[in-house]
């Protein structure tokens with residue numbers, strides 16, 4: 542059994558070497574020759590799995606991506622060719638939701654608004670959208686959901702349409718990239734939709750760049766429209782339009798899902814799916830591999846509730862730092878792919894145990910903040 546996997550899949554060798562002759566490929570190095578006699582191919586979103594790449598894949602029976610999105614895989618071709626495929630939907634849902642919360646609290650801090658007074662719209666209420674809604678529930682932030690496919694399929698949550706969603710204060714995009722079907726998402730936010738937005742609204746795109754028409758966005762900015770947009774994903778990655786960068790409020794290099802947990806869960810879900818395909822019992826579990834988080838956060842309970850939560854979230858994920866690195870490196874070169882490749886280890890809230898430094902007078906405040914922190918995933922020290 543020959544297995545090829547992307548080097549960017551954490552713990553892949555440990556997961557796959559027991560299942561066959563497992564070898565890694567480096568980003569950008571895979572070609573059709575390398576797929577001769579390969580039985581299983583495991584990628585992340587940076588490898589385009591096309592008919593052309595697979596033209597010499599004489600034995601391929603299983604293709605999997607250790608990512609939620611799978612628009613980089615020609616699934617029609619795989620299905621026509623009798624090759625089983627799998628995508629690790631949900632592997633990094635919590636990571637992206639934490640990124641979005643990091644962005645909202647950072648913008649609230651910079652623009653001096655109270656996030657608890659704002660309404661969030663979650664467009665795309667699947668794995669990521671639901672993980673985000675759970676954190677918003679924990680923080681007691683108002684939100685609406687917009688997901689016509691789920692609504693039509695009978696999902697019992699309540700939904701609004703896109704026009705209503707675009708009136709929310711903070712609009713978060715969590716759809717797949719699709720260009721076919723009844724509800725395509727390609728350029729879902731085009732010129733017409735962007736022109737309806739006001740200077741008091743915020744748009745956060747952490748799904749796929751092409752869901753916002755980037756040329757239309759740049760055009761709006763060039764014409765003087767004030768738009769608060771956070772972009773983790775861009776059209777035409779990694780060769781994005783650099784002209785957009787100075788206008789964007791927070792800019793990152795498609796790393797919203799790049800927590801250690803999110804990436805490693807992707808590997809482990811691919812392992813489970815491949816074992817199932819082979820009719821084997823999975824032997825290995827993600828928990829065996831994740832290291833303990835060593836630098837647990839401490840929070841001062843004499844600060845306001847907002848500041849304590851902001852401090853805590855920023856400690857685990859500082860979006861402003863990623864934004865600074867992005868701007869500095871992108872100013873000098875086409876560093877998009879390199880920033881992603883060398884992205885430092887980031888952990889999810891659930892890895893950390895929080896200690897509160899509390900004077901007696903702050904005890905009630907501490908209890909309130911600790912309750913909220915626990916409900917968004919943190920462990921609380923006694």
Ligand SMILES: NC(=O)c1ccc[n+]([C@@H]2O[C@H](COP(=O)([O-])OP(=O)(O)OC[C@H]3O[C@@H](n4cnc5c(N)ncnc54)[C@H](O)[C@@H]3O)[C@@H](O)[C@H]2O)c1
Pocket residue numbers: 609610611630631633634637664665666667668669670687688689690691715716717718724725726729747748749773774795796797798799
């Ligand atoms: N930035 C990152 O690092 C990162 C990480 C994870 C996922 N993603 C992207 O986010 C997407 C969502 O991830 P997920 O795991 O939640 O996927 P998912 O399939 O679980 O959920 C997507 C939801 O979007 C809905 N949807 C489809 N078309 C829609 C439309 N026109 N309007 C509103 N809703 C629509 C679907 O019904 C579904 O419920 C992925 O496909 C991927 O492209 C990005």
Ligand SMILES: O=C(O)[C@H](O)[C@H](O)COP(=O)(O)O
Pocket residue numbers: 549585586587607608609610611633795796797798799
């Ligand atoms: O779809 C996904 O899961 C994400 O976009 C994922 O974080 C992409 O990661 P990459 O494949 O680029 O490492």
